[in-house]
Amino acid sequence: MTGFHDSSAWWLLLLAAVPLAWWAARRARRRSTIAYPSVAALRAAGTSWVSRTRWLPLALRLAALALLAVCIARPIKANEQTRVFVEGIAVELVVDRSSSMLAMDFQKDGRRADRLTALKDVAGRFVLGGEGLAGRPGDLIGMIAFARYADSTCPLTLDHDYLVQVLQGTEVAGTRTEDGTAIGEAVALAAERLREATDRGGDLPKPKSKAIILLTDGENNAGDIPPMTAAEICKTYGITLYAVGMGTIGEAPYPVQTPFGGTQMMPVPVKIDEKLLKEMAAATGGQYFRATDTRSLAQIYETIDRLEKTTTEQRRYLQFRDLAVEGSDLAGLRLPPLLLLAFLAVAAELVLSHTRWRTLP
Numbered sequence: 001m002t003g004f005h006d007s008s009a010w011w012l013l014l015l016a017a018v019p020l021a022w023w024a025a026r027r028a029r030r031r032s033t034i035a036y037p038s039v040a041a042l043r044a045a046g047t048s049w050v051s052r053t054r055w056l057p058l059a060l061r062l063a064a065l066a067l068l069a070v071c072i073a074r075p076i077k078a079n080e081q082t083r084v085f086v087e088g089i090a091v092e093l094v095v096d097r098s099s100s101m102l103a104m105d106f107q108k109d110g111r112r113a114d115r116l117t118a119l120k121d122v123a124g125r126f127v128l129g130g131e132g133l134a135g136r137p138g139d140l141i142g143m144i145a146f147a148r149y150a151d152s153t154c155p156l157t158l159d160h161d162y163l164v165q166v167l168q169g170t171e172v173a174g175t176r177t178e179d180g181t182a183i184g185e186a187v188a189l190a191a192e193r194l195r196e197a198t199d200r201g202g203d204l205p206k207p208k209s210k211a212i213i214l215l216t217d218g219e220n221n222a223g224d225i226p227p228m229t230a231a232e233i234c235k236t237y238g239i240t241l242y243a244v245g246m247g248t249i250g251e252a253p254y255p256v257q258t259p260f261g262g263t264q265m266m267p268v269p270v271k272i273d274e275k276l277l278k279e280m281a282a283a284t285g286g287q288y289f290r291a292t293d294t295r296s297l298a299q300i301y302e303t304i305d306r307l308e309k310t311t312t313e314q315r316r317y318l319q320f321r322d323l324a325v326e327g328s329d330l331a332g333l334r335l336p337p338l339l340l341l342a343f344l345a346v347a348a349e350l351v352l353s354h355t356r357w358r359t360l361p
Contacts, residue, residue: 004073014069018062025058057357060349067342071324075338088138089304090156090197090207092190093123096216096246097172098147098181103217103270105252112253115246116172119215122244122291123167126213126300127160136160140207142193147173148180148222150189156197182223183216187230187241187280195237210239211304214280215291217247218272231280241284242300243277244291 004012097116106118113121129135141163142156154166173179194210212234220227234241249272253265278288289300324339 004075008072008074011069011073014072015066017069018066021065022058022062054357057349057353060345060352064342064345064349067338067345071339071342075323077323088136088140088207089209089211090140090194091136091142091210091304092156092194092212093127093141093143093167094186094190094212094214094216095119095123095143095145095167095170096147096181096183096186097145097170098217099172099179100181100217100219100270101246102172103247103252103254103268104265105248105270106246114255115217116170118291119246120167120170122246123213123215124164127164127167140197142190143167144186144190144193145170146182146186146189147178148182149178150182150186150223152189152193156193180222181216181219182225183214183218183220183276184225184227184230185223187212187214187227188225188233191230191233191237191239194239198237210237211286212239212241213244213300214241214277215244215246216277217270218243218245218274218277220273220276227276227280228283231283234284239284241281241286242303243281243286243288244300245272245274245277245288246291247272249274 003009096119101116101119102114104112104114106113106115108117108121125131125133125135127136127141137158137160140156140158141160142152143154143163143166145151145153153170154163157163190212194207194212197207198210231241247270250270251267252270254268254270255263256266258264274288280286281288287303323337325337327334327336
């Protein structure tokens, strides 16, 4: 449906200035500027195509005025649906939010940062791109966040801005009853979400390749599903698991509450169960990485890019399209923005009125 913004439609009243401008121009041309006894000789000489189209510059000027008035009134095409086809795979991000992710053994923008902050930065660049990475615009990506329990916080989607918004809002488990690291349950839940995407009905294509990217500090201590059992589930469903270890091994500064209500950094023992993560990844044909810099992230990119991609349809719903600055379709033809047409009309009028169609005052 095409119309105008309610708050600016009244600017269409400027269209009344178009006939006034035509009348003023015609009146100015009727004024006698040179006294001459007879124009019979000039009429006998005939007319050229330029003289027959001397109205063209004025018409272009009036058309530009009309288009500018329409643009100010903000014409819109509402409730538009577009279909975009992209090639990609289905990916589930499995994000650890246990209290151990508060260990301050990372650097971000030259400052000390905790593991979860670093994880958000790594995962955000993986999805949207940045620092030399192109992002994953064609992949269906979902997210599982876990501590003692695993939760599906974002379904598989091509709306990656929303996904990263959910990711940035993820916080470390705040209570002891919520704290823990249930790697097995989180991976099993991610595998189930990918299986549902594969078994879905309808006409939408099923993803040919499915992957889980597990970002964790790698010590499973909660949940009823053993991590290797979850890896076997992934193997059964044809899902490749890529495990990303977050943090150092040994000791790391950790924020500890003091008796006076403040926070003090204390060195605490930390450990990444790299052996477990490597075994889980190997069981599914995946790999284990350490997310310490962009280089390790680029390795994940290169590996996942080798997977077989599927053409997926994305349907986008626009509340409105501003026709003044965006093109539109009419009878199968793509029309340029109205504002561009107005500027082209002004430019054409200036060129014509200063060349072959130039007239004396």
